[in-house]
Amino acid sequence: MSQRNFLILALVIFLIPSFSFAWSQNQTFFVDPNYDVSGRTQISTQLIKTTNQFYFYVDSDWYEHFSDKNQLASVLYSLATEFEYQIYPNLTNLLGFEDTPGIDNDKRVIIVLEPLQNNYAGYIRSGDGLPLKLNPTSNQGQIIFLNANLITKSPLNFLEYELGHEFGHLIVLKQKPQAETWFQELIAEFAGQISSSDASEITKKRAQSFLYTTEVNLLDWKNTEKDYAKVYLLALYLREQFGPSFFQEVLRDPNNGVLAFDAVLKKRGLSFEEVYLNWLITNLYNNCENNLKYCYQDLNLKNFSVVPYSYYLPMQQKSLLSVTDSLSGFTAKWQKLNGGLGTVELKFTLPEATPIGKIPYLLEDKTGKKTLGFLDFSSSNMQTLYASNMGSQNVAIYFIPFLGLEGKIGQMYYYSWEATNLDSSNQTEKEMIQALEQKVAALQQQLADLKLQLAYLQTQKGNLQCTGFSADLAYGMTSPEVKCLQQFLANLGPEIYPEKLVTGYFGPLTQAAVKRYQALKGIVATGYFGPLTRAQANQEL
Secondary structure, rough: OOHHHHHHHHHHHHHOOOOOOOOOOOEEEEOOOOOEEOOOOOOOOOOEOOOOOOOEEEEEHHHHHHOOHHHHHHHHHHHHHHHHHHHHHHHHHHHHOOOOOEEEOOOEEEEEEOOOOOOOOOOEOOOOOOEEOOOOOOOOEEEEEEEHHHHHOHHHHHHHHHHHHHHHHHHHHOOOOOOHHHHHHHHHHHHHHOOOOOHHHHHHHHHHHHOOOOOOOOOOOOHHHHHHHHHHHHHHHHHHOOOHHHHHHHOOOOOOHHHHHHHHHOOOOOOHHHHHHHHHHOOOOOHHHHHHHOOOOOOOOOOOOOOOEEEEOOOOOOOOOEEEEEOOOOOEEEEEEEEOOEEEEEEOOOOOOOOOOOEEEEEEEEOOOEEEEEEEEOOOEEEEEEEEEEOOOOOEEOOOOOOOOOOOOOEEEEEEEEEEEEOOOHHHHHHHHHHHHHHHHHHHHHHHHHHHHHHHHHHHOOOOOOOOOOEEEEOOOOOOHHHHHHHHHHOOOOOOOOOOOOOOOOOHHHHHHHHHHHHHHHOOOOOOOOOHHHHHHHHHH
16 A cells, blocks of 8 residues: 555544443454364454444454554455445345444444454354453354454455345344344345445355255255355345345244245245245246246356256167156255157156155257246146157256255155157057056046045034144045045135035045145145145134
């Protein structure tokens, strides 16, 4: 820095009024040994800057050996000015306020510059992060720790992002102290995005970290680069789709986690599962030409697309590839089928216990253009896709199996798919099989109707008294709880369950009624009476 600029800076700092505060010039802070470069549990610090919003403390040992203190002062001045006049008012107006130290009515944010390990830019601590002279369990506010080694080496826009990110954590801890880690980090990444004067490089870095992700579970947090990338990109997508005020609504909603997002989206006639599935498609499709809900509008992500897990079908007649795979609750996979010759049959089969409503797929031609479609499992657990001209006009099929909130967290659910090259004789045989399958399905429907008619005689004994639902119910089940479900649906009126049959058998009429009820309540209409639908019904009971 030139001598002239340093004199101007010194004059500006001199003109900042002094403040009375309870924090002394030297303090000892507890720190996290997992982040500290030397694995320490506490550090001695000295106060180097006070502003209207901040106390800046710095690790005494680090500061003693740091050579360019003038540069540090300049960076802190720029960062503090940007935070006080831009970042702080923007974030607090949008998301709410942070918890404050509460000492002698002093509400300044405490920032400690601590040398951290290279892969960490900052973290926060509450309670035991307070100075030793205070009760370490008092929760009198939170402290932001920033990596001292990055302060003078990083561009200002990155420091703005990092400070906004950590300050976002303070806001979430104040507004939703019980929030899950993924939720806290998603809001913090959003706060970082809107705090940086230019987040281009951060966006590119996050996208690069996510590029080779073939499987994602939003709720599972392992504190990896991919975890930060997934919530950063999802936050960016939600901001593009619904605007910054969307996050304000989520923080103010009384629910936590997914339920908070779902409640806010229901006001817009959507569900979180639906929007989340659109985001999953966006990460593979990313095409703004036909529908903005399937793309990133940020120009830094114009050509972004994850690299899915690939399978290969040999390019010989009658080649066959069979795969059995699994998903846990709220997990999605990006998968790709290469190869194939002529017409390729791709058949998906779901066990009754696997509540997948639909699977998006993309057919890619040799120019790289992708065409989006969906396999709908609401009426059948087996769906087939036929892709013609494989190996000539078309080159790959992508698909995204996704299990939403209907699946229990931690439980594994299975699905299978089979890809086959068809020749002309195969196609003729297939058409005959399809005709027979349709006849069998019609006979099964007639049999189910007869069962319902026979069971109708048992519904004349009076209404059931049901107090709630404790288990998931699905097509094909027979139980007293199914009777309770049917009575509940019948009581809602003919718009939901016009047949009003209370038989105990979960057949096509009951499934159709459940779908109508789910659509009415803004739940994905799968016909499967799972956790979300049960919770809604129990609330009404």
